Amino acid sequence: MYIIVVYDVSVERVNRVKKFLRQHLHWVQNSVFEGEVTLAEFERIKAGIGELIDGDEDSVVIYKLRSMPKREVMGVEKNPIEDII
């Protein structure tokens, strides 16, 4: 499965979330990561996020897709996805 993770996490916790996601996914921009994952990896990522965020304050949305989606990039491409293909 292919996932896109977007997060809105308080400044005290955001670096740990970013560092964790960087170990598993491709950083796209700002607070957006994406990547192909197995179901086991997906569960591990969810569990890891769950440990790092404050569920009363922070918000994380994980979009679950079948495969890497088409995209259009406008302006600067911060971290071209082609680099990982």
Place this chain on the structure above:
Amino acid sequence: MYIIVVYDVSVERVNRVKKFLRQHLHWVQNSVFEGEVTLAEFERIKAGIGELIDGDEDSVVIYKLRSMPKREVMGVEKNPIEDII
């Protein structure tokens, strides 16, 4: 088509981008919007973003999907998608 728009736009321009996207899409979180659009709307959104951002500094990624993707929300749901369905 269903699009997810994520942006990383300098503070001088971000409010105009947000205001523009709010007219066309559903605000999800932080700098993320999404929604079902026609091809004509998609082109209008792209053109509008192109006018508002600085292509040398800002970055916008538009994911193009066939339909609304599955999602998992962790923590606070800032703006529940169910509200617009």
